[in-house]
Amino acid sequence: MKVTLPDGTPLELEDGATGADAAAAIGPGLARAALAVKQAGEVRDLARPLLDGEPLEVITAKSGRDALDLIRHDAAHVLATAVTELYPGVKVSIGPPIDAGFYYDFEFPEGVTVTEADFPAIEQRMREHLKAAEAFEREDVTVAEALERFRAEGQDYKVELIEDLVRDQGVETVSLYRNGPFTDLCRGPHAPATDRVGALKLQSVAGAYWRGDASRTMLTRIYGTAFFTKKELEAELERLEQARARDHRRLGRELGLFTFSELSPGSAFWLPKGTTLFNTLVALSREMGAERGFTEVKTPLLYESELWKTSGHWGKYRENMFVTETEGREFGVKPMNCPGHAHLYRQQRWSYRDLPVRYAEPGLLHRNELSGTLHGLLRVRHFIQDDAHIFCTEEQVQEEVQRCLEYSFATFDLFGFEMQLELSTRPEQRIGSDEMWDRAEAKLEQALKDQGLDYVLNPGDGAFYGPKIDLHTTDSLGRSWQLGTVQLDYSMPERFDLSYIGADNAEHRPVMIHTARMGSFERFIGILTEHYAGDFPVWLAPVQALVLPISDRHAGAAEGAAAQLRRRGLRVDVDARTESIGRRIREAELQKVPYMLVIGDREAQEGTVAVRRRHEGDEGTLTLEAFAERLEHETATRAGS
RNA sequence: GCCGGAGUAGCUCAGCUGGCCAGAGCAACCGCCUUGUAAGCGGUAGGUCGCGGGUUCGAAUCCCGCCUCCGGCUCCA
Numbered sequence: 001m002k003v004t005l006p007d008g009t010p011l012e013l014e015d016g017a018t019g020a021d022a023a024a025a026i027g028p029g030l031a032r033a034a035l036a037v038k039q040a041g042e043v044r045d046l047a048r049p050l051l052d053g054e055p056l057e058v059i060t061a062k063s064g065r066d067a068l069d070l071i072r073h074d075a076a077h078v079l080a081t082a083v084t085e086l087y088p089g090v091k092v093s094i095g096p097p098i099d100a101g102f103y104y105d106f107e108f109p110e111g112v113t114v115t116e117a118d119f120p121a122i123e124q125r126m127r128e129h130l131k132a133a134e135a136f137e138r139e140d141v142t143v144a145e146a147l148e149r150f151r152a153e154g155q156d157y158k159v160e161l162i163e164d165l166v167r168d169q170g171v172e173t174v175s176l177y178r179n180g181p182f183t184d185l186c187r188g189p190h191a192p193a194t195d196r197v198g199a200l201k202l203q204s205v206a207g208a209y210w211r212g213d214a215s216r217t218m219l220t221r222i223y224g225t226a227f228f229t230k231k232e233l234e235a236e237l238e239r240l241e242q243a244r245a246r247d248h249r250r251l252g253r254e255l256g257l258f259t260f261s262e263l264s265p266g267s268a269f270w271l272p273k274g275t276t277l278f279n280t281l282v283a284l285s286r287e288m289g290a291e292r293g294f295t296e297v298k299t300p301l302l303y304e305s306e307l308w309k310t311s312g313h314w315g316k317y318r319e320n321m322f323v324t325e326t327e328g329r330e331f332g333v334k335p336m337n338c339p340g341h342a343h344l345y346r347q348q349r350w351s352y353r354d355l356p357v358r359y360a361e362p363g364l365l366h367r368n369e370l371s372g373t374l375h376g377l378l379r380v381r382h383f384i385q386d387d388a389h390i391f392c393t394e395e396q397v398q399e400e401v402q403r404c405l406e407y408s409f410a411t412f413d414l415f416g417f418e419m420q421l422e423l424s425t426r427p428e429q430r431i432g433s434d435e436m437w438d439r440a441e442a443k444l445e446q447a448l449k450d451q452g453l454d455y456v457l458n459p460g461d462g463a464f465y466g467p468k469i470d471l472h473t474t475d476s477l478g479r480s481w482q483l484g485t486v487q488l489d490y491s492m493p494e495r496f497d498l499s500y501i502g503a504d505n506a507e508h509r510p511v512m513i514h515t516a517r518m519g520s521f522e523r524f525i526g527i528l529t530e531h532y533a534g535d536f537p538v539w540l541a542p543v544q545a546l547v548l549p550i551s552d553r554h555a556g557a558a559e560g561a562a563a564q565l566r567r568r569g570l571r572v573d574v575d576a577r578t579e580s581i582g583r584r585i586r587e588a589e590l591q592k593v594p595y596m597l598v599i600g601d602r603e604a605q606e607g608t609v610a611v612r613r614r615h616e617g618d619e620g621t622l623t624l625e626a627f628a629e630r631l632e633h634e635t636a637t638r639a640g641s
Numbered sequence: 642g643c644c645g646g647a648g649u650a651g652c653u654c655a656g657c658u659g660g661c662c663a664g665a666g667c668a669a670c671c672g673c674c675u676u677g678u679a680a681g682c683g684g685u686a687g688g689u690c691g692c693g694g695g696u697u698c699g700a701a702u703c704c705c706g707c708c709u710c711c712g713g714c715u716c717c718a
Contacts, residue, residue, distance in 0.1 A: 103713095115645065206713030207644025214715045218644050221713070249711095253652080262691075262709045317718055336718055370642050370716060371709090379717080463718055482717085514718090551675040578675070586679035600677055610678080618678055 072097035101225030266381030273542035299340035356392035377526030424461035550600035
């Protein structure tokens, strides 16, 4: 047989040669370092025969993602090994590698709960198995054999997995992997032995529904991570520690931005500094919207249930709405602005010459999210979206969608966000005909392709009234959150019987586009806070400059300077406490104020300020006027940092 | 909503195998200091131990219910 190496060299091997044989043929160093091979895009065990004629890549610890996934999958098996030894009667289910490590889901016997306090003992047992360098041995067995084995062991989840493989894929054999005393139903691949895992740590325990189905058993999931070396593990743990320090919930309190209360779960209380930040973003949204032909409207918070029945929310989302009643009439607090905007559109006659109509509204929304899903500012019950709805003709859809995307990118560029695009298509529960969905999905896909944009397809995740393009980004711990969205909707115009008069003097149905860039200001500020680690750029900083008089006799000059800057619309505070200047500078640094302006005898005399830049230190003296111009310029241009 | 964990002063935490008046640091307040670029010194005050019920001579500590938060799962218009 013959395979080709990544550099193009051909390698002749005996028929039936394995990955290990290939590695050995290349060199003894590689033979020791080899973990697996990659052929035809598939990572395969070293012990398996090679695919004749296929290019061959040997996976070693230096192979990045593939290599990490491999040993993390190994680690998951070792976790299951330790757990089955320490907790007799435990049922195992699945344990894959994930981005940050691995997990394994277990069902512990009645009355047994595992907590983080149990981790040291489990880790200890795991390390023993790593040290023993137990080989991963693959065995392909018939379905009947596998079923008999796992039934005998009472491993119900494995039995179900096999039965499903037979039903869905018609498999006749399955593969088992044994390491030491533990054998798992597993597709593989694995490294040759457990000792390739150099360092591991169990991280958390959580509940997880079997097969992600909330109607089925809640299993116990143990999360962990693994690396080739202790050093890499320690670096990762250090990185996590740093990430936690930029958690917006922590920074929000430390920087005096917002707070939460038990009395209104899922709703932020915005402190003055946070409100300033919030309002700055709302102003940005207004400005950018106006430049793009959006006009602002204001619609009610509370609507009779009639409106929600028309929009379809009453049937589909009533449980997530806050409802109230007065004088025998039932009302719902709006979870979204679109029905209000559709209703508003309907209240006048429109000509095709008027379209597109673009309504924007930073509207206050309430959604009764399940208590367990609330998460700081990132998942709340009370929030304001930078929401907008476009009513346009069928012919205008393409361009409007593209304009929405441009608007989103322009917004994110200001902050240097990396966004991931997702195209979400028809969900199971939906309104509107299949023909309508075909058309709408095709339009969005076309818009993405025309722009040459990379995106991920997210089947079944569309809104109930139409498909959407979502813009996602991640928080400091790598969790993905949706910010912007562009949603195409042929359904709401139908349900609200919206129309416009065409050039042919006949009535036509407009198309509705729902769009937001930041998503909600709440979530956006959460992400923004973590993105900047609280070091907001000057134009966003709640306090842009803090004036620090050296001693009491400079307080007047400090107040005067601050007043002058404030008259130019700059956000300036004075800290005239009788604390040492060192102390006040330290606190201003911790509060992440971009500029500190020190005023002592010399500055008071000359009408200057000694400028100190956050994290940078003393930058020398400027006249107050020169500083004002600099700050004004940075604010107006929304300079980076 | 589900599984697990947590809730003690404004913040970070100790105390929690039941029993001396519930402690510390930081912050706050008062006084002294009048300060030149990341913590000056001294003093004072501050807590229904998340809420409700129970066990007990006695509960922050044990038990039950609820609320909120944290990590996940499910959900996410």
